[in-house]
Amino acid sequence: MAVTPVAPARPAPRVADPDRRRRRRSATSRRHLTFVLLAGPNIALILAFIYFPLASNVYYSLLDWRLGARTADVVGLANYVELFTSSRGFDVWRVTLIFTLATVVGSMVLGLLVALVLDRNLPGKTFARTAVFAPYVLSGVGVGLIWLFIFDPRIGLLGHVLRALGQSSPNWFIDPTLALVMVIVVYVWKNLGYCAVVYLAGLQSIPKDLLEAAQLDGAGPVRQLFSVKLPLLGPTVFFLSVTCILSSMQAFDILRIMTPTGNGTNTIIFEIFLQSFGAYQRAGYSAALAVVLFVVLFVVTAVQLRYVERKVHYR
Amino acid sequence: MSTVTRTTSAATSRDADGAPGTPSTTGPAPAPTQPEWRRAFRRENVVATLVGGYLPLVIAVLIIAAPLVWMLIASFKPASEIVTPDPTLWPQDPTSANYALVADRVPLARVFLNSVVVTAVGAGIKVLLAITTAYALVFVRVPGRNAIFLGILVALMVPPEAAMLPNYLTISALGGRDTLWGIVLPGLGTAFGTFLLRQQFRALPLELVEAAELDGAGHWRRLWSIVAPVSLPAIVTVALVTVVNEWNNFLWPLVIIDSPENMTLPVGLNLLRSIESQTGAYGVLMAGAVLVIVPVLLVFALLQRHIVAGLTQGAVK
Structure with a gap:
């Protein structure tokens, strides 16, 4: 039986057919048009309000320029030099470093403790997990107001508790060191639930037979934690430290509400705000700070992305 | 742990994303899973449980919840019960005056609507x-x-604060200072959502879209009648x-905002x-x-699973 070969699914090989070529070209340009219509607005917005500012900040950072002034002097790298050599600039770095380090370590350690308890899978775990995570989604302004009341040395809840214990309440709002401690505490309170939930996901993905094997070998809960759980949590710990560094370095709401003048709490973000929109109006210096902040955050994120790329198939 | 107990109240023992059940070692029944809570309250475990x-769990929840509860209670206390050396937990004379005072200091209805x-x-x-x-x-x-x-990925790494000053100048030049659209416009370019949804769309089976393509559906229809509906949870x-x-x-x-009636x-x-704050009017x-x-808090309580999933994105892979 003679069978005619089935026609190929693809169109016949291209011949010199001007008509088809035109159709093809118009299909291509229609595809380009579709892409531009769908993705264009977003790309334009990102260019206008993220990339363009990034570039113009670099230019502004070379100026001695008061916000709103019509003229400005080009001062080269003087703003950067000031940031790294002046005593106020040094203070910004000191406060940023302490705040970042303390909040990252604080929320990661407390978050781990909470996660280990949640990992026992007791009834009510879901409720507890939700409750602990909740502060993370709340307005930093609202949270700042609540804790302002709690830390008030005269009528705050903390003062009442301290007095009941026979202590007196220090003035958290005036002493720069105590003010920094105060905002760190509040920030850790707001963020530890995030760390706990991320740890919990890591803990629950640890194969149960590994823990059972350790148990059979006579490892108690502490030994299991340090010899099995923590090593396997390595990628989680790394991920968390990066995301926590990123968010801590961008913390602003709580600082501004609880310590409006930045007395003792002027992290780099706060200083960017104070320098350009606070009393100083030093737009050029503020732009230099913004450029440095971007570079720091970019490096941290790039390290993370590299790592994630390599470790994504870790388990 | 050799006996296998079946329970009807599985919902209390495990939530949907929760742990795999404890594998029993010697159970004769098929796929035996010991309910966690039953194990937790066995006589030899109850003290540890x-x-x-529960003790650390309750402490953690209290530390998280107490400030929020204190906020809610204090908002109904008259000023005299706030400026006092020995406050009571419950308001002796509950009042909504504080809310009226908020509305008196800022144009509250307007501000809320703006938000x-x-x-x-x-x-x-x-x-x-x-x-x-x-x-x-x-x-x-x-x-x-x-x-x-x-x-777009790199844009995700740019902190909005770093773009603040130039955007302030741009929006001012466009006449958007002290306006609601001036608040909205510079934030509209979205890197986070694009990134997340791209991952979701890439995971869709290709046949799904190809079938629609063969049916002659254009991109616009393929997007809204197929891709978007099946990706609804991610969206x-x-x-x-x-x-x-x-x-x-x-x-x-x-x-960007100066006048109270345009504030969020x-x-x-x-x-x-x-x-x-100077007057101690914390109520x-x-x-x-x-x-x-x-x-x-209400939205979170209702939809926490989605919100937690979105916010911890990248961690759980």
């Missing part, structure tokens, strides 16, 4: 743009789209995270704080905090 499990409008419009447009951009990046084959995606996650972020947004509106809630509360401030916190 209470001391090592709702800015959140709805901002989040709505952002989610829409994220959907169309992610679709174009995944399904519309044009040269250079990977480079474009990389550009909801992006939407919720965006809504929460817009609602809480503080720094940019603080910079967080900026209005900042104003309230500068008026009231008023707590009422303000309730207004900005409770709506998010």
Whole structure:
């Protein structure tokens, strides 16, 4: 039986057919048009309000320029030099470093403790997990107001508790060191639930037979934690430290509400705000700070992305 | 642990994303799973469960919840019960005067409405743009789209604060200072949502879209009748995270808004704080905090699974 070969699914090989070529070209340009219509607005917005500012900040950072002034002097790298050599600039770095380090370590350690308890899978775990995570989604302004009341040395809840214990309440709002401690505490309170939930996901993905094997070998809960759980949590710990560094370095709401003048709490973000929109109006210096902040955050994120790329198939 | 107990109340023992059941070693029944809570309350475990499990859990929840509860209670206390050396837990003379005072200091209805409008419009447009951009990046084959995606990825790393000053100048030049659209416009370009939805769309089976293509459906119809509906959970996650972020947004509106009637809630509360905190009128401030916190808390309580999933994105792989 003679069978005619089935026609190929693809169109016949291209011949010199001007008509088809035109159709093809118009299909291509229609595809380009579709892409531009769908993705264009977003790309334009990102260019206008993220990339363009990034570039113009670099230019502004070379100026001695008061916000709103019509003229400005080009001062080269003087703003950067000031940031790294002046005593106020040094203070910004000191406060940023302490705040970042303390909040990252604080929320990661407390978050781990909470996660280990949640990992026992007791009834009510879901409720507890939700409750602990909740502060993370709340307005930093609202949270700042609540804790302002709690830390008030005269009528705050903390003062009442301290007095009941026979202590007196220090003035958290005036002493720069105590003010920094105060905002760190509040920030850790707001963020530890995030760390706990991320740890919990890591803990629950640890194969149960590994823990059972350790148990059979006579490892108690502490030994299991340090010899099995923590090593396997390595990628989680790394991920968390990066995301926590990123968010801590961008913390602003709580600082501004609880310590409006930045007395003792002027992290780099706060200083960017104070320098350009606070009393100083030093737009050029503020732009230099913004450029440095971007570079720091970019490096941290790039390290993370590299790592994630390599470790994504870790388990 | 050799006996296998079946329970009908599985819902209390495990939640949907929860742990795999404890594998029993010698159970004769098929696929035996020991309910966690039954094990937790066996006589030999009950002390460990209470001391090592519930005690720290209750302490953690209390530390998290107490400030919020204190806020809610204090917002109903008259000033005399707040400025007192020995406060009571429950208001002796509950009053809504604090809320009236908030409305007296800032144009509360207007400010609340501003927040709702800015959140709805901002989040709505952002989610829409994220959907169309992610679709174009995944399904519309044009040269250079990977480079474009990389550009969007880098934008994700730019902290909005670093773009604040130039955006302030741009928006001022456009006449957007002290306006609601001036709050919304610079934040509309969305990298986060695009990134998340692109991942989701890439995971869709290709046949799904190809079948529609053979039926002659154009990109627009393929997007809205196939890709978007099957990706609804991911879109909801992006939407919720965006809504929460817009609602809480503080720094940019603080910079671009001057007059109280154009403020969003967080900026209005900042104003309230500068008026009231010197006088110790914390009841008023707590009422303000309730207004900005409770709506998010309610949304979170109802939809926590989506929000947590969105916010911890990247961690759980």
